[in-house]
Amino acid sequence: MSLTIAKTPGEVKAVIREWKKEGLSIGLVPTMGYLHEGHGSLIKKAVSENDRVMVSVFVNPIQFGPNEDLESYPRDFEADVKLIESLGADLVFHPEPSDMYEKDFSTTISVSGVSENLCGARRPGHFNGVCTVVTKLFNLSEADRAYFGQKDAQQLAVVKRMVRDLNANIEIVGCPIIREEDGLAKSSRNTYLSADERKAAVVLSKALKAGKEMIESGEKDASKVKAKISSVIDAEPLAKTDYVEICDWNLIEPVDIINNSVLVAIAVYIGKTRLIDNFIIEK
Numbered sequence: 001m002s003l004t005i006a007k008t009p010g011e012v013k014a015v016i017r018e019w020k021k022e023g024l025s026i027g028l029v030p031t032m033g034y035l036h037e038g039h040g041s042l043i044k045k046a047v048s049e050n051d052r053v054m055v056s057v058f059v060n061p062i063q064f065g066p067n068e069d070l071e072s073y074p075r076d077f078e079a080d081v082k083l084i085e086s087l088g089a090d091l092v093f094h095p096e097p098s099d100m101y102e103k104d105f106s107t108t109i110s111v112s113g114v115s116e117n118l119c120g121a122r123r124p125g126h127f128n129g130v131c132t133v134v135t136k137l138f139n140l141s142e143a144d145r146a147y148f149g150q151k152d153a154q155q156l157a158v159v160k161r162m163v164r165d166l167n168a169n170i171e172i173v174g175c176p177i178i179r180e181e182d183g184l185a186k187s188s189r190n191t192y193l194s195a196d197e198r199k200a201a202v203v204l205s206k207a208l209k210a211g212k213e214m215i216e217s218g219e220k221d222a223s224k225v226k227a228k229i230s231s232v233i234d235a236e237p238l239a240k241t242d243y244v245e246i247c248d249w250n251l252i253e254p255v256d257i258i259n260n261s262v263l264v265a266i267a268v269y270i271g272k273t274r275l276i277d278n279f280i281i282e283k
C-alpha cells in the first residue's frame with residue numbers, strides 16, 4: 001500500500017471509514033514531527049502489530065506555554081514523510097492548527113493527580129493540551145492501539161489514566177527510550193544544542209545511571225538517590241537542574257522511600273534548551 005497524506009480531519013475520516021469497512025486493525029502514532037529513531041521505533045512496533053498505521057505530525061499549539069518554543073520547534077515534513085513511508089506506515093495526518101481548532105473551540109480534557117507533578121507543575125496547561133489533542137486523534141483514527149514513548153513517561157501515565165477513566169476503546173502501548181550512542185535520549189529538541197552543549201547533555205543519562213546503580217544496590221532513601229543525581233548534574237557547568245524527582249510510577253507522586261515501582265525523572269536546562277530523561281524501576 002502506498003502512503004496517503006491527509007491534511008484535514010475530513011480526509012482522515014474518509015480513509016478510516018474504508019479501513020473499518022474492511023475490518024482492519026489500526027495503530028496510531030502521535031508525533032510532533034522532526035522524526036528520529038525514537039519515533040521510528042514506535043512506528044515500527046505499530047506496523048508490526050496492526051493491519052494499518054496512521055502517524056500524526058502536528059506541532060500542537062495548545063500544549064505549549066506562552067514562553068515556550070512553539071514558533072521555533074523544528075519542522076521538516078518532507079524528511080518525516082520519507083521516514084514514515086520507509087517504515088511501512090499507511091497514513092500521515094498533517095493538519096494546520098486551524099483544521100484542529102475552530103475559532104470557538106471550547107473543550108478541554110483535564111486529568112488531575114498524575115498530571116500535577118514533574119512537567120505538569122512546570123508547564124501549566126501542558127497536559128490539558130496533550131490530552132485534548134490525543135483524544136481528538138483517538139476519535140479521528142478510531143485506532144485499536146496507540147503508541148507512546150517512555151521518553152515522556154508522565155505523558156504515558158497521564159494518557160493511560162485518561163483512557164482508563166473515560167473507558168476509551170483503545171490500548172495504550174508504552175515503548176522504551178531510544179538513545180544516542182553516548183546515552184543521550186533522542187529528542188527533536190536536541191537539534192537546539194550547540195556542539196559544546198551536545199557534549200554536556202550526556203550528563204542527563206550519566207546522572208540517571210548513577211541513581212539507578214544506587215537503587216539497584218539496595219538504596220531505598222529517595223532523598224539520597226536524588227542528591228546523587230543532582231550532584232552529577234551540578235558538576236556540569238552548562239547544566240542547570242529544573243527538577244530531579246522520584247515518584248510512584250502509578251500515581252506520579254513523590255515518594256520518600258523506594259518500595260513500589262518508581263519513576264525517576266529529571267528535567268535539565270542545557271543552556272536554553274530544556275531536556276528530560278527518566279528510568280522506571282518496576283517492582
Ligand code: AMP
Pocket residue numbers: 030031032033037038039041042147148149150151152175176177178179185186187188
Ligand atoms: P514528540 O514528537 O516529541 O511529541 O514525540 C512523539 C512520541 O515519540 C511520544 O510518544 C514520545 O514519547 C516518543 N519519543 C520521543 N523521543 C523518543 C525516544 N528517544 N525514544 C522513544 N520514544 C520517543
